[in-house]
Amino acid sequence: MNEPIPVLVAGDHFMLNRLLVESLHAEGGPAAWRVRELELPWPHLPFGRVEEVEEASGSQERLIEALAGVRVCLTQMAPLTARVLAACPDLELFAVGRGGPVNANLAAATEHGVAVTFAPGRNAASTAEHTLGLMLATMRRIPQAHAGVVAGRWDSGMYAYHATGLEIAGSTVGLVGAGAIGRRVASALMALGAEVLVADPYADPASLPAGVRQVPLAELLASSAVVSLHARLTAETAGIIGSAELASMPRGSVLVNSARGGLLDHAALATALRDGHLFAAGLDVFDVEPLPADHPLRGAPNLVLTPHLAGASRAVAERAARLVAAEAGRWLRGEPLLHRANPVPAAR
Known part of the structure; x- marks a missing residue:
């Protein structure tokens, strides 16, 4: 033996x-x-x-x-x-x-x-689910509503047209990256009635869920009500979403990132939220972790932030x-x- x-x-x-x-x-x-x-x-x-x-x-x-x-x-x-x-x-x-x-x-x-x-x-399934959670929380303003109820308010004013949230159904959602997590998110979004675009020059079109369209990044950004990041962080993708890319997104759109903080210019995101160009953003990852007290996102409006928990x-x-x-x-x-x-x- x-x-x-x-x-x-x-x-x-x-x-x-x-x-x-x-x-x-x-x-x-x-x-x-x-x-x-x-x-x-x-x-x-x-x-x-x-x-x-x-x-x-x-x-x-x-x-x-x-x-x-x-x-x-x-x-x-x-x-x-x-x-x-x-x-x-x-x-x-x-x-x-x-x-x-x-x-x-x-x-x-x-x-x-x-x-x-x-x-x-x-953690593909867990991260995909967390991404959807961030989308729903930001689009439907769930954290703000929760905070109001906890504070003793019953803010029916959130039913006013200008204060209401967005729906996934009928929206165009763009995914930057189509690996294992991106493909799972795409399938779930399709089931919820979204039109899904993908920007990933390395993705095999045959690997994408039926109905997903593969487009250049510029087209995805200009066409999507929601943009979700799923790319690996490499020399090629570092800072792929900066001030110019955020400005090219439709006014009132949403950005979600549960991939890597280095994909995104966080100062530019804070500016886009403060000036109202973006409706909201949901982030699980950051350029600096833990988030420092003087980080530009602190104090920015309409944010849902979680401490790198997508795989938890x-x-x-x-x-x-x-x-x-x-x-x-x-x-x-x-x-x-x-x-x-x-x-x-x-x-x-």
Whole structure:
């Protein structure tokens, strides 16, 4: 009988160690693994930069100690730095339960022969639903109505024509980006009766839901009552929506962003809201997080803001745990890794 594989589950207060262990035991059975646990402090303590990697949680020292003799690590936020890799020669697989392994130094991992995997699509459903929530909240002015009732007001004046909100049904909604999340949002909007436009030069038209039209960005902005951002943040897309793009949107339109804050010029958005060019905006992501006290959006009208919570559902944590455990199972069986981020093969 083979000896159990030493594995570290380095979960946190979202992707729980319990979920990781349960998913791991479904891959090869409990006897296949000798599990060690490390609990990271996120989200009770914000993630941040650790040495050369981004959006990490916990210290290199604790991780190095926990990885002693370990061959497989399942995590979401642990910092895989060059220092950690140099100190942990037994490590062979580092499976990250998020859409991109930004907390792993891929070049150093490749140099040390450590395969890094990630979990694409883990939060596609959750983020798509949150996007729709932001759209509905901004278009129907739900937060303002709620605040009034809580404050003891019964503001029937919101029924006045000039004060009423917008409907998705019959509106043209433009999606900037048509990946897994954008396509889900498109399908939901079509079901609600919207006309959906997509601007994404890399999208395969065959992958889009039936009835969705693919158009250039300029046409999408000029034609849409609602614009929702779903693009990846790259050198090409950084700042893709600035003052000129906001000005090209119809007066009284709505902007939603649950993708990446760097896609949008937030100062220009604040101006467009204050001067009434935009009806409202709903944002889950920002150029600086947490939002500083002097940020231009603070005090801007008709905003719905959430603190980067689009991927915060129990189903996301459970799905991510299954995805990383499945990679560990493939590694255990000597199979090719499905979501490999660097050119290191699975090996036993």
